[in-house]
Amino acid sequence: MLFAADVRGAPVSEIVAAEALRAASEPDRESSWLYARDIVDGVVENLSEIDEAIATNSRGWTLERMPAVDRAILRCAAWEILFNPEIPAGVATSEAVTLAGELSTEESSGFVNGLLSTIANR
DSSP states (O other): HHHHHHHTTTTHHHHHHHHHHHHHHHGGHHHHHHHHHHHHHHHHHHHHHHHHHHHHSSSTTTTTOOOOHHHHHHHHHHHHHOOOTSSSOOOOOHHHHHHHHHOTTTTTHHHHHHHHHHHHOO
């Protein structure tokens, strides 16, 4: 949802509303939808702190220069690390690295791993 809003230049609330309608028609997605919504809401509510943590710890990369998919992955994982004590930082980092490896550039998984590890250790 964060990625879609970013690349479309649409408000996150618009993307969330569309996904809520879709999830309502797919009852099997209820639990994953609820957690995805928690993440998106958490990122939106804490965006300035999350982006500051990412920008401060990414060496030589601005948020604007990062691929949009990396930016979305980093924001989700940073929210889990910084604001969701139920998810261990290592789990959030591992899942983000896997997603970056599957969805982004060859270099992205290493970049995501290093950046999130730095955030988690601070």
